Amino acid sequence: MKRSRFNRRRMMSGLGSGVFAAGSGWLPRIAAAAKVAGGKDRNCILLWMAGGPSQLDTFDMKPDHANGGPIKPIQTNVPGIFFSEHLGRLSGHADSLAIMRGLTTKEGDHGRGTVLMRTGHAPGGPVAYPSIGCSLSKELGRGAAELPDYVSVAPGPFSRLALRPGFLGPKYAATSVMARPAGEDGYPKLDVDYLQRDPGVDDNRNAERLRLWESMQKRFRQGRPSGNVIAHDTVYESAIRMLQSDAREAFDLSGEPAGIRESYGKTAFGQGCLLARRLVERGVSVVEVSSGNGLGWDTHADNFARVKTLSEELDLGWATLMQDLRDRGLLETTTILWAGEFGRTPIINATGGRDHYPQAFSCVLAGGGIAGGQTHGQTSEDGSEVTDGQMNQQDLLATLCAALGVDPWTENVAEGGRPIAIAEGDVIDEVLL
């Protein structure tokens, strides 16, 4: 197996902090990718399966073993790679997908597992590690001002805790879009936090408020032009521009043609995927879409019927997203990660369910920078252990960074001046273009 192993000691012994330009297998490719993509022109979409999706019923099928269960595998558009029968549309995009079947972590609790997968670190230590979305938006963000750099669609309660910007500071926090029950048109509503003005304040009043505010602001800034006062002014200007601009329109899905809207599915996840495409198109660099309304993939009972429903939602949303991105020429610059906090037990329990299983599970990388049409890693016949290509959450995050052209060893300064890398794992070269 080919991996880039960095010499951490050598890198850390450098004086001071900052980005180290270390030689490595994939850096030249990043340089090349950057040339193609034009530097910061890269996006990341995280499809988060809250609750922990069943690998045996999606991307690591075991049809020849009792653990496999009743869901049938189907041939994808890549010979030898099979997905679940409920992922029929997505199987037509397998040539853009790299299936990682060797994930192993140490956290089998929803809260802790979510923090681990999102930050790379278990919770509880003295360092508040940022979520990968925050770190990536810091690196990839265009500061386009009219739109935030990081948007999270329909995060569940565990995600909300794990989405923290940690030591990067609140300015790298995600803007959350909450899903609300479907309206008359049958589509769930997606509302951005605090993007709506108090309904009692009309345009006239708002204009008067802003006019007076600007006069006050200018006076104070003239007498006290210190860094924090200027920064306050700058961020307010951005927020106000966002409220006044067409950017708000980016969040309004009713602007999409009816056919497109419908093709993503009338679910929060499907509409979230459509929103992700609209946002990426408009320059938002990191978008994450949660599936499972909190803990939906936590299928301790009645696993197969529930996974079927969830998979159909997933299939519609994700496959349409792949096609839509491809049609718009965005798939090459947009890297997609499909993951949940852990996998599920190969053994089927007494209630027809599967329980938490962090020892051996799957994640999927797709799109920009990813060498699709392959599987990486393998589990045993019964699915209980990783037999090849074992990797942990740090390796996954490092590989995601590399696919996006971000050096995983990019350091940020934590509490007490300690430099900390975005991800410390091994980059898995084989799945990168």
Add this chain to the structure above:
Amino acid sequence: MSVLVPLVLSAAMRVSLLFLYVSVFLSGAVGPIAARRLAASDDAVGGADAAVVSAARRIDDLLAESWRRHAITPAPDSDDAEFCRRVWLDLVGVAPPVVPLRRFLDDSAPDKRVRLIDELLRSRRFATHSADSWSRILLPDDPAPSGRPGAGETLHRWLEDQFVANVRYDRFVADFLTAAGPDDSGPTVFFTSQDLAPEKIATATSRIFLGLQLQCAQCHDHPFDRWTQKDFWRYAAFFARMKQHSGAAGGPTFVTDRREGEVRFPGSDEIVSPGYPGVAAPPEPDPAGNRRRQLTIWMASRDNPYLARAAVNRVWAQMFGRGLVDPVDAMDADNPPSHPEILDFLSDFLVRQRFDLRSVYAAVARTKAYQRSSRVTAPAVPPESFAVMQVKTLTARQSFDSLLQNVYLRSNPVSSPVVAAARAAFVARMKATEFDPREYPHGVVQVLGMINGPEIRRATDVSKSGLPSALRADFFTDRQRVETLFLATLSRRPDDEEAAWFLDQLSQAERSDRDEALGDLLWVLLNTAEAATCP
């Protein structure tokens, strides 16, 4: 008739409620200071007024000397409003309420600033604010680093008790470092939040109490400093014998000290015995063999030069927005103080005052330097000259508590669970780890929350918010209304031009829209950079 009675009553009730609001608001009978004086300390702060006065003078002399040397012209004196807002926010963590602020501005006594400093330092709110600051230092990852909610609250309560009793600082540190028992009883949660790992505890406590970055020597000898890898592990060895017991399911965890447990030099089997940083001799013995107590024998002694320096540097940073050594937890040899004489003098002063931290606050607050304006008039001067006051960004707690007290007109954040939850939600949304008051740490998300979020929406809603509701009363003139809005939000009166702008808005509003107009003015003021900072 029987139908009319309830109507009359309810109108009367409304009037009396309004009267209550207005009278509280105008007479100021319930100022937090007046209501909450501490019983035990009616003497002058620090117990030695003359020493405090002469310390303040000494600091000013030393600064004046350094300005002369560098040909720096210091900023003029702050005006009373600027000083009042600053000293309230720095010492008690909240902007001054309107009534005491008015009283202060209208007071012509020459000693009014000194009296205000002493009054604030004696108030319960000083203890609460100190506990807030220390909570942030000790548990930056709060809430719930232990995985259980509420652990941070018990630490906060413990800290508040220490500051209420004005426990000597050396004693406070020793009590903290030797704390044992359930982790919902105070400082123990700090140790469990560090996983009871000796190297983590060593890193955190040396930064916090000694101002030293010993952990840089954790993996290799520090290239610039006198700290060796050995120094780090000798210090860590004091924390090698702590043990965690779990009690009843879902209950607290207990921390105790054992008689065994060692740290080893990384990559070897060599046991490292405990030793004080920079001291070659073995540590003082403890009768019970408690290693943490062995550490505190030195920690709180005059042989430890770092404790007092780190403490006074933190006070200085809290007041001036930057330490004499900056950052405050990197007081290593390669990061010298801007004014070594002042740091030495203040450290000695703290020791001479028998580690009474309040006397350091009193001395610093009395200096002319602390009372200079933050308004820039002359050419820019280096910030580490302390010749102009730094404009400091308010913490989320300072912002919320000021809003609560001056606009919602509720004084005690924990009195109602609803208010406490609102405060926790705001703090969580705006929280900045490693908060630096010289920066504005927030992004678009937080600012959208200020512009359209629930806190300011509520503040500007006349039916829910005390201040605009009280200001509807007929006997106020518009000029009084505008002045009161400014005092409540920016802690100053408007100048003529500002007053004209705001009066114009109010007088333009139709009679029926006046409530909205009041809300709009409040929205403007609460969203200014001035409201988000301490001048």
